[in-house]
Amino acid sequence: MKDIIDRYANIICVAARHKTPLCIRSGGSKDFYGNNINENTNDTLSVTDYTGIVDYDPTELVMTARTGTSLVDLEDELRMHNQMLGFEPPHFGPGATLGGCVACGLSGPRRASVGAVRDFILGVRMLDGRGNDLRFGGQVLKNVAGYDISRLMTGSMGTLGLLLEISLKVLPLPPIELTLRMQMKEAVAIEKMNQWAGKPLPISATCFYDDNLTLRLSGAESAVCAAHTKLGGEAISDGLVFWNSIREQTHSFFQSGKSLWRLSVKSSIPPLLLPGQQLIEWGGALRWFTCNEDKDVDANFVRSVTSSVGGNATLFRYNKQSVSVFHPPGSEMMRIYQRIKEKFDPVGILNPSRMYREL
Amino acid sequence: MHTLELVNSLRIFLPPDSVLHETEDLKPYECDGLSAYRQMPMIVVLPRTEEEIIRILRICNISKTPVVARGAGTGLSGGALPHAKGILLSLAKLKQILEIDPISRTARVQPGVRNLAISESAATYGLYYAPDPSSQIVCSIGGNVAENSGGVHCLKYGLTVHNILKLRVITIEGEYLEIGGTCLDTPGYDLLALMTGSEGMLGIVTEITVKLIPIPEKAQVVMAAFDDIRKAGNAVANVIGAGIIPAGMEMMDKIATHAVEEYVHAGYNLDAEAILLCESDGTTEEVIDEIQRINQIMKKNGAMDIKTSNNETERLKFWAGRKAAFPAAGRISPDYYCMDGTIPRKNLAQVLDGIEKLSIEYGLRCMNVFHAGDGNLHPLILYDANQPGELKKTEEFGAKILEMCIQVGGTITGEHGVGIEKINQMCSQFKTGELEIFHAVKAAFDPDGLLNPGKAVPTLRRCAEHGAMHVHLNEDKFQGLPRF
Ligand SMILES: Cc1cc2nc3c(=O)[nH]c(=O)nc-3n(C[C@H](O)[C@H](O)[C@H](O)COP(=O)(O)OP(=O)(O)OC[C@H]3O[C@@H](n4cnc5c(N)ncnc54)[C@H](O)[C@@H]3O)c2cc1C
Numbered sequence: 001m002k003d004i005i006d007r008y009a010n011i012i013c014v015a016a017r018h019k020t021p022l023c024i025r026s027g028g029s030k031d032f033y034g035n036n037i038n039e040n041t042n043d044t045l046s047v048t049d050y051t052g053i054v055d056y057d058p059t060e061l062v063m064t065a066r067t068g069t070s071l072v073d074l075e076d077e078l079r080m081h082n083q084m085l086g087f088e089p090p091h092f093g094p095g096a097t098l099g100g101c102v103a104c105g106l107s108g109p110r111r112a113s114v115g116a117v118r119d120f121i122l123g124v125r126m127l128d129g130r131g132n133d134l135r136f137g138g139q140v141l142k143n144v145a146g147y148d149i150s151r152l153m154t155g156s157m158g159t160l161g162l163l164l165e166i167s168l169k170v171l172p173l174p175p176i177e178l179t180l181r182m183q184m185k186e187a188v189a190i191e192k193m194n195q196w197a198g199k200p201l202p203i204s205a206t207c208f209y210d211d212n213l214t215l216r217l218s219g220a221e222s223a224v225c226a227a228h229t230k231l232g233g234e235a236i237s238d239g240l241v242f243w244n245s246i247r248e249q250t251h252s253f254f255q256s257g258k259s260l261w262r263l264s265v266k267s268s269i270p271p272l273l274l275p276g277q278q279l280i281e282w283g284g285a286l287r288w289f290t291c292n293e294d295k296d297v298d299a300n301f302v303r304s305v306t307s308s309v310g311g312n313a314t315l316f317r318y319n320k321q322s323v324s325v326f327h328p329p330g331s332e333m334m335r336i337y338q339r340i341k342e343k344f345d346p347v348g349i350l351n352p353s354r355m356y357r358e359l
Numbered sequence: 360m361h362t363l364e365l366v367n368s369l370r371i372f373l374p375p376d377s378v379l380h381e382t383e384d385l386k387p388y389e390c391d392g393l394s395a396y397r398q399m400p401m402i403v404v405l406p407r408t409e410e411e412i413i414r415i416l417r418i419c420n421i422s423k424t425p426v427v428a429r430g431a432g433t434g435l436s437g438g439a440l441p442h443a444k445g446i447l448l449s450l451a452k453l454k455q456i457l458e459i460d461p462i463s464r465t466a467r468v469q470p471g472v473r474n475l476a477i478s479e480s481a482a483t484y485g486l487y488y489a490p491d492p493s494s495q496i497v498c499s500i501g502g503n504v505a506e507n508s509g510g511v512h513c514l515k516y517g518l519t520v521h522n523i524l525k526l527r528v529i530t531i532e533g534e535y536l537e538i539g540g541t542c543l544d545t546p547g548y549d550l551l552a553l554m555t556g557s558e559g560m561l562g563i564v565t566e567i568t569v570k571l572i573p574i575p576e577k578a579q580v581v582m583a584a585f586d587d588i589r590k591a592g593n594a595v596a597n598v599i600g601a602g603i604i605p606a607g608m609e610m611m612d613k614i615a616t617h618a619v620e621e622y623v624h625a626g627y628n629l630d631a632e633a634i635l636l637c638e639s640d641g642t643t644e645e646v647i648d649e650i651q652r653i654n655q656i657m658k659k660n661g662a663m664d665i666k667t668s669n670n671e672t673e674r675l676k677f678w679a680g681r682k683a684a685f686p687a688a689g690r691i692s693p694d695y696y697c698m699d700g701t702i703p704r705k706n707l708a709q710v711l712d713g714i715e716k717l718s719i720e721y722g723l724r725c726m727n728v729f730h731a732g733d734g735n736l737h738p739l740i741l742y743d744a745n746q747p748g749e750l751k752k753t754e755e756f757g758a759k760i761l762e763m764c765i766q767v768g769g770t771i772t773g774e775h776g777v778g779i780e781k782i783n784q785m786c787s788q789f790k791t792g793e794l795e796i797f798h799a800v801k802a803a804f805d806p807d808g809l810l811n812p813g814k815a816v817p818t819l820r821r822c823a824e825h826g827a828m829h830v831h832l833n834e835d836k837f838q839g840l841p842r843f
Contacts, residue, residue: 059596060703060734061604082602111543118549119521132792140701141733142518142773144507144556145781145788146816147800151520151552160548172602194462198486200573200642222644264542268463285543311542326546332534336803337548343799355547 001066004050008162009131011045016130016347024158024351026068027095030104032317034157034354035325047099047162054165055139058083062122062139064167067099074098078170086114086171090247099163105155108247109205109216112197112267112282114171118154125165126153129345139167152340158351159359160344174204174218178228179239181214186271186280189213193283194268201227207246208280209253216243246281253279256290259318261302263287265311274305288316299323326355334358360422362401365446369404372414377452379403388447391432391439392494395696395750396779400427400441407452409529409565416563417533419446425812426531428559430470430502433494435697436778438506438558438814445812448563450501456480457566464571465524465541470501470564474508477569486571489516492774493682501564507556509774511607511681514732515640516572518774520555527566528554531805541568553800558776559811561804575640578606579650582677583657584631584664588612591633592707594660595731598637601656603649607638608732609681612711615726615739616680618687625680628664635662635731636681638674684728685739692724692741696753700764701773704734713763714738721756723749735773736764762787777815785815786822794819 015022023042025031051068058081065074071091078084088108089101102124107116123137137143137150153160184192189208196203204218215231216239217224228235236242245251254260263272267284276291291297299313299321306313312327319325329337334356341348341359352359360368362380369378379385380402390397401424406412419426425445432439441447453469456477460466461484466477474495478487491510492498498508504526509518516522525539539551554561585591591610598605611619611627611634620627627634635657639649650667657665668674688695702710711727718725724741738760742753761771761784771777771784785794797816801808817825 057703057705059600060705061599062703105544105549107544115517115521116544118552119517128792128796134790134793134796136793136796138701138768138770140703140735140769140773141514142509142701142730142735143770144774144776145770145772145785146777146793146797147561148507148520148552148556149796149800151549152800154549154552155544156548172599172604175602194464198461198464198484198573200576202642202645219641220645220648222648223642226642226644264540264544266463266465266541267543268460282543310540312540312545314546329547330537332530332536333538333547333550336536336550339803340548340800343796343803 001050005127005133005164008045008047008050009127009133012127012129012131012162012349015043015349019347019349021349021352024162026097026100027070027093029091029093029096030100033104035357036319036322037351037353045162048097050164053077061141061170062167063170064139064165065098066165067097067102067163069098071096071098071101079173082173083170084173085120085168087111087117087120088247089117090249092248098166102154102163102166103156103158109207109243109281112206112285113204118151120169121150121154121166122169123167124150124153124163126161126163128161129347129350137167141169157355159341159355161350176221176224177204177216177218177239178224179214179216179236179242180228180231180233181212181236182233183211184213185211189280190268190270190284196231197267197283201230203227205243206281206283214242253277253288253290257318258290259297259320260316261289262314262316263289263306263311264314265306265309269309269311272305272309274302303327324356328356360424365402365418365422365424368418369402369415373404373406373411377405377407388429388432388441388449391429391434391437393435393437393778393780395744396437396440398441398443400447401444403447403449405449405452409527412448412529412563412565413533413535415446415448416529416531419809420531420533420807423807423809425809427811428501428505428563430499430505431473431497433498434502434506434778435699435775436772436780438776438778438811440779442812450499453565459484459571461486463541465568466571467566467568468500469566470499472500474498474500474503481571482574485574487574488569489522489572490519493685500567500569504555504564504567505557505559506774506776509730509735511609511730514608514730515604515606520552522570523551523555523567524570525568526551526554526564528562528564530562531807531809536562556776558778558815560801560815561810575606577643577646578638578640578674579646580607580636580638580668580674580677581650581653581657582627582666583635583637583662584628585633585635585661586631586663588633588711589708590661591635592704594635594657594662596704597656597660598653599732601652603652605637605653605732606640607636608730609636610634610729610731611681611684612727614724615684615728618691618726619680619683622687622690623679623683625676626666627680631663636677681728688726688739688741693743693745694741696740696742696757697775698736698738698740698757698760699772699775700761700769701733701735702764702767702769704731706767706769710736710763710767714760717756717759721752723753723756730773733773734769758784779814782814782817782821783825785817786825791819794822
């Protein structure tokens, strides 16, 4: 395995010397995510071959794996021990790897109840933009030695370094899950989701679409049954399929081929008035938006609507407008981002522009 | 700048009682919770508003005066230890809870607010702030953010980093940053995580938005006594192996049990080598279920004595002992030194054996309390600072415990921070390249190194000088151990 790391490090060093930008790519399942990059001027650094679980002891609740490991393999292994990745990462394709999952920082339906990818990251091993092999964090659940570089790497879209190994906290699989559905209007659904989240109820996922609120309960059988009685709603039998279609965006809502916006807002914000369709997750905190008409809605308009309620808007898929995919930060913040980027990747060869043009 | 010059420029916008510089006024600030280290600051300032903080920082930036932030001063690693030529910036006057939003379940607070005060205010809505350091009656939320503090419930509910949403931060240049948001994620680099646990090195936190969660319907605790610490360790692993994430899982060794029992009479079994407290919380149905399963696991692992709390009074009584561990140490010894290493739990027996051997070698008693669920050890070394040489021996003993934690794949600090105290051990845990990255991050926020200089991250020179003294993790010797 050491020869693989040496090879990666060598590629990075050579690229740094020649100032040739590198596009770090693993399974390619998330190629669509982030700013379009000019493939002609970028060499691809393929990192699929650094695979395998380094250490996994279910009773420690910690797994350490190489970043080329396929998410499917990793989740299979966990399931054999009745455990899971709590943040339920979307794969977006069979090629999904742990590295891409952490670099993109995307979490699935369980996010609002247990936390995001970054909440489960304990440590990383990585190569920086000079090819230095570095380790941060660790494989223990509590660790405050040094700045939290592991979480900084999470969601940094490969702009700060090449992730090699990751230690994660894992969770036990809930004994049972039950999916409920009830009909209601959007405003009522948002209100209910917030109300229920403030009560000790075992709700592990929520989705509102087309005047239907779908809820997932997870936990001990007794607790799930009691909650069902309290909440009402009709139990549906294909819950597993439904949640998978939301997590993997195979649900018809996501399939229109029109610009898909991901609006991150405070959960209690009332329905957002935008000219199109919305699907709501995470107890109201995540609003997917896609427009009805042929014409795409102006990005500045979407961003200003979202900003006005204190949120942010990501142009998640089908960016035909060549606008910045991610909501731009203020100039003071960007200055700090730039300084951080400069230190990790002095020549600026790692996934330049993928997150922000300035980085 | 000369002291009086600085005092004068600060008094232009601060009332006289908010700028202290006379020795007797400075005295209360000379140390934090780690009283073995003391240093008088040049000036103490007590601003009341964010605006005042901005002006103070601008003055410090122009005059290149070091600034050390201070919350409640309960830190245990010397993080708030003043700088001899610097300003100590106390956040004590910023103690308002600005807003509680019961619908989106958040609270917006100033940094000087006490940890417990947040939960007290949120209680009317059936909500609370989960991280509960034992010092929660006094420690400030700003200090919690700076140290990424944990508590006995953090295995299930997370540390500070998992429970905050947004920060307002003033940089040393006097610029204002808004980090994170009231939504569940924000694009860009995760500066929220970077700020959390940064020990006042990157900026001054002036406002924090925290998550609130529903108060569980029911909580119950099982107290199990074991005649062998290994059995207790196995019981912990088996509870987790059974798919249970307890709300709290704490262990105490025999010396600790005796010390606290004498003090609070919690009803602990005095013959036990280890006492385990395992709490379940959630809906009534869940808790009944879980408590039954926990009881079975304790029995199977050979517990000699198992008690389950039957009501809230009893539950609090069982916990009272654990929560009083530090003061109890203070009762049986003139001084104690609290360590904070974290280890993979499977190495517990090995590390405790090692600590016992060191205890004999140094002729110093050591009692162990342990956040067993997440592997965070708090060995309390008992010593007498008035005995010549004993503090030095204690520090050496402590350093060896930390080296042992690193060797088994753990870390030198789980929740108390590096501060000034563990600065040398940082050289053992991290290599040059990693330390360089830490310095680079610091420089990205604070190019002149004015915020809390000399803490948290050692200079490379210091490590070069210190390195020789220490056994570094030998990669060959521990090849079987994955090295993070
Ligand atoms: C009896 C006792 C029990 C304890 N139990 C626990 C426990 O269970 N878990 C745990 O994690 N800790 C525990 N601690 C340690 C301590 O209480 C925590 O580290 C706490 O978070 C410190 O808060 P403080 O307000 O006292 O901060 P201080 O000690 O004043 O400061 C700590 C650090 O934070 C920085 N700082 C403070 N405020 C700000 C700000 N607004 N902006 C930027 N930087 C700032 C300071 O510069 C310093 O580096 C305990 C301490 C004691 C004495």
